Amino acid sequence: MTNFILHNATLHGAPADAVAIANGIITAVGPGVDLLRLATPDTHVIDCAGRVVIPGIVDDHCHLFATAARRRQVDCRPSATPDIPAVIAALRSAATTGDGWLRGYGYDDSPVGLGRHLNRRDLDAASTRRPTRVDHRSGHACVLNSAALAAVGVSRDTADPPGGSIVRDGNGEPTGLLLDMGGWLGERIGEPSDAKNTAYRADLKDLGRQLLSYGITAVTDAGPDNDAQRWQDFTDAVSDCLLPQRVTMMAGVNHLAELQSAGLSYGDSTCDGRLTLGHAKIMLTASSGRLTPNPAELAEIIAAAHAVGYPVAIHAVERDAIVASALALSDHPTPVGHDRIEHCAECPPDVAELVAQSGARAVLNTGFLHYDGERYRRTVPADLLPHLYPAGALAASGVSVELASDAPVVEPNPWAAMAAAITRRTAEGNPLGGAPVPSVAKALRMHTTGNRIAPGCPADLAVVEPNPFTSPPEVLPSVRALTTIVAGRAVYQRDRSRM
Ligand SMILES: [Zn+2]
Incomplete structure (x- = not known):
């Protein structure tokens, strides 16, 4: 039985205007007048009103987990915090609510960002109470405050782990900057990736x-x-x-x-x-x-x-x-x-x-x-x-x-x-x-x-607007899906009333 029919569509890569889907697979691509005859009362029929349908991206x-975690971290990118006092102020304000690890992301040491790496003293100025970690925009470096260094056991006596390095000052004291130690830290802090954690x-x-x-x-x-x-x-x-x-x-x-x-x-x-x-x-x-x-x-x-x-x-x-x-x-x-x-x-x-x-x-x-x-x-x-x-x-x-x-x-x-x-x-x-x-x-x-978009292929598709093929290139970044279909199921509909 046909579960799904998209018709009146501009199909990308197929010279037709309709596609039929059954059991997660594209079963037919052809003229809407023909494919609509496959519909039963249980078939979900979408009139795409001429919009473009693309293969799923x-x-x-x-x-994924790091991207999701960003939703609860302090934005330290230059666009949000253009200088070091701004980074400290943003972290200090976030530190007042809650307990445990405080995380920030996206700081940039280059001349168009902060101009230098952060260090433990900067972050101590934001919080001495909460262990604090701010990740570099590259994802390959991070800075810990003194409470965080103590919590993971990094001191002047700690050897560099395989593949990573603990940056030290002239006296051999860790500056707080750690290079390529994300995995090492994850084992000690635990990542908030537990899929049973409600937040x-x-x-x-x-x-x-x-x-x-x-x-x-x-x-x-x-x-x-x-x-x-x-x-x-x-x-x-x-x-x-x-x-x-x-x-x-x-x-x-x-x-x-x-x-x-x-x-x-x-x-x-x-x-x-x-x-x-x-x-x-x-x-x-x-x-x-x-x-x-x-x-x-x-x-x-x-x-x-x-x-x-x-x-x-x-x-x-x-x-x-x-x-x-x-x-x-x-x-x-x-x-x-x-x-x-x-x-x-x-x-x-x-x-x-x-x-x-x-x-x-x-x-x-x-x-x-x-x-x-x-x-x-x-x-x-x-x-x-x-x-x-x-x-x-x-x-x-x-x-x-x-x-x-x-x-x-x-x-x-x-x-x-x-x-x-x-x-x-x-x-x-x-x-x-x-x-x-x-x-x-x-x-x-x-x-x-x-x-x-061809018969026999998995039914992973998206109905998008504006038309990416006819819009000027500067509009392309704002193309969005109205409907996204994974394995024949419409798992996303931006605006049901318009479809
Ligand atoms: Zn990567």
């Missing part, structure tokens, strides 16, 4: 709805520390429909054995196929000035993940990291699925060529160009600007490119990411240079990974 790299459930549900409002029907959580506990958290969140999307959880590469002991391997799924275990996530950074892990270690990590059946997704932002990823993946082609290089931020043509030769997919965050473009224009060397997140250039070199948000680093708005990919302009409209993705249709294909 995929956000293939984001951090947290509300935040996650709110995020799920926000993503649906963009037309996002599938998301991948790229947490480098995702483990068996996190799989359980996602199972709770997906089975309770807090996240109505299809969810893929990448596996932290250091947790593959633990996941295996829990009976989980790559591609396994639960919750009627709505939660799937994805790629092994590897962190590769050059932020400390040298590659961590080094190329020999990276090769070993990749080979070990492949050996237990996982393709890998390598975090590579800096030029050196992208080069090392591409070379390592060329030497170690995956026996399963496809390997991925995440971010590809600093990627001039010679590096793009190596990525193409590696055969890996590139998952880029062109939304950063939209939201952070003005900062890039002031802080990135002019000859590198055109090669930041070069979706158009990589695709022209033959690389299979996907777009993804990396939220919470920026807003998970896929339309902003697509706009920046096709215009190479900041939200303020200033040019960054570089090869654009040539059309909205091509940008959309990069953000809908494999989803299509």
Whole structure:
């Protein structure tokens, strides 16, 4: 029986005006006059009034629990707190209500932000009572106040944990700044990801709805520390429909054995196929000035993940990291699925060529160009600007490119990411240079990974407005879904009375 018919629609990629859905699958695409005959009294019929229907958008790299948690944290981005006294004032005011950990996010040490990193003394001025942690906008650094350092046991005698570093002053005392220690801190503080926590459930549900409002029907959580506990958290969140999307959880590469002991391997799924275990996530950074892990270690990590059946997704932002990823993946082609290089931020043509030769997919965050473009224009060397997140250039070199948000680093708005990919302009409209993705249709294909409007395909669709294909590019970031359908169910309707 046909459960759903969308008619009077402008279908993207299909020369027809109606689509019929049964049991979560698109069963027919054709003229509305024909398809409406399939309707029974129980069929849900939507007149799209000529609006565009697109395949469901995929956000293939984001951090769901961290994005949801932002709803209860102090906004320390330059837009909210332009200088250090403003950061302190915002935290001090938040510290007066409540107990336990106080969290802030988004501070920027660059010249267009605070001009330097925060330190424990800054945060002590906000609160000595509550352990306080403020995350850097990159997600790879954070600052703790003295109460927080004591709570997690960081002192001058604490050694740097593997992969992380405790920044110290001239006397060897921790300044409060910790680099790449998110996982280490998570183990000590506990993340508020318990899907049974009422406040947290509300935040996650709110995020799920926000993503649906963009037309996002599938998301991948790229947490480098995702483990068996996190799989359980996602199972709770997906089975309770807090996240109505299809969810893929990448596996932290250091947790593959633990996941295996829990009976989980790559591609396994639960919750009627709505939660799937994805790629092994590897962190590769050059932020400390040298590659961590080094190329020999990276090769070993990749080979070990492949050996237990996982393709890998390598975090590579800096030029050196992208080069090392591409070379390592060329030497170690995956026996399963496809390997991925995440971010590809600093990627001039010679590096793009190596990525193409590696055969890996590139998952880029062109939304950063939209939201952070003005900062890039002031802080990135002019000859590198055109090669930041070069979706158009990589695709022209033959690389299979996907777009993804990396939220919470920026807003998970896929339309902003697509706009920046096709215009190479900041939200303020200033040019960054570089090869654009040539059309909205091509940008959309990069953000809908494999989803299509065709018989036999999963019924993941969105009715959107205004028409993204005919609107001027500056309007693109404001495109929104009226209806979003996941697996044949209308899980989001913005305004029932209008449909
Ligand atoms: Zn990420």
